[in-house]
Amino acid sequence: MKYSMCLSTNPAQFEAVPFKGDFRQNVQKIAEMGFDGIELAIRDPNIIDQDEIYSILEIAGMQVPAIGTGQAWGEEGLSFTDPDSKIREKAIERVLSHIDFAARTGALIIIGLLRGVVKPGVTLIDADQWLHEAFSYCCKKAALQDVCIAFEPINRYETSLLNSVRSGLKFIDEIGGENLGMLLDTFHMNIEEPSIEESIRIAGDRMFHFHYADSNRLYPGCGHIDFRSILKVLHRIDYKGFLSGEHRPDPEPALAAAQGLRYLRVLEEELEEEVVAFR
Ligand code: LER
Ligand code: MN
Secondary structure, three states: OEEEEEEEOOOOOOOOOOEOOOHHHHHHHHHHHOOOEEEEEOOOHHHOOHHHHHHHHHHHOOEOOEEEOOHHHHOOOOOOOOOOHHHHHHHHHHHHHHHHHHHHHOOEEEEOHHHOOOOOOOOHHHHHHHHHHHHHHHHHHHHOOOOOEEEOOOOOOOOOOOOOHHHHHHHHHHHOOOOEEEEEEHHHHHHHOOOHHHHHHHHHHHEEEEEEOOOOOOOOOOOOOOHHHHHHHHHHOOOOOEEEEOOOOOOOHHHHHHHHHHHHHHHHHHHHHHHHHHO
16 A cells, blocks of 8 residues: 655644644655655645745655645635635635646645535535535536545534535535545544445545544554454555545654554555465
8 A cells, every 4th residue: 555644734723634844854754754655734725835845745755645625624714615605715716726736746636624514504405505516616627637636524523514435425426527536534434434344345446545543533553443454445445545644643743653654554564464374
C-alpha cells in the first residue's frame, strides 16, 4: 500500500491533522519517516504560495494524493448547504479555486465537512437540492482539468448529512460522472458502519481515497479498530489509492505518525507472510 500523511498549510483548529506549522520542516520530517506522499489540508489556495509549496514537495519527492477542503468550513463557516446563498456561492468558489493546484499536483479534491449541516430553519429537501447542485457543478468544472473529487461520509456528531458509506454511494451515483468517487475514513466508519469491511467491499473501485485513524482518533494500534482485517479487504478489492493518516497528533506529531505507519506496515508484512505460508 502507499501511505500519506495529512499536513496543513496553515494554522487550523481541526485536531486530526497531525502536522501544522513550519511547512518545509514538516515535509522533510514526513519524507524521512518513509511516507510515499502528503495529503494537504488547504483552507484557501489563494492565501498560500503555491509555487513554493509545489517546489518543496517536489524536492522532497512527495506525491500529493489529495487536498482536503474542510478548513473552509471549520475556520470560516463556508458550506454547500448554508441558508445564505452568498455563503453557498463562496463555498463553491473555494472548491473551484482548488482545481488548478490539484491539477498541477495530480491530487484529488476531498469534499467532506464542506457539505455543511442542516441548519435550523432549513428543510432537508432544500439542503439536499443545494448539495446536489453544488456537487454537480464542482464535478463538471473539475472534470475539465481531469481532477477527481472524493466525497467523504462523516459521522453523525459532525454533520446531519450523509453519514454512512451506503448513503454516500447513493449520493455519488445520483450526481454521476467518472471523476466523482468516495473517501472512506476508518474513524467515521467505526461509528456509522455495521461492518467496516463490508462497506469497503461495497465501495470497491468507487473508493478513490482512504483516511486511517483508530477508534479514538489516535494513530492505528491505540484503539480497537481491526486494521489487519481492513488491510485484507483493501488487498482483496485491489485498492490502488493511498492510505492517508488523519489522526490526532498525540503524544507528539512525529511519534504518532511514525508509530501509525510502522503498525500498518508490520500488519501488511504479516499478511504477506501468511499468504506465502499458505501457498
Ligand atoms: C472530518 O472529521 C474528516 O474526517 C475530514 O477528512 C473532513 O474533511
Ligand atoms: Mn477524514
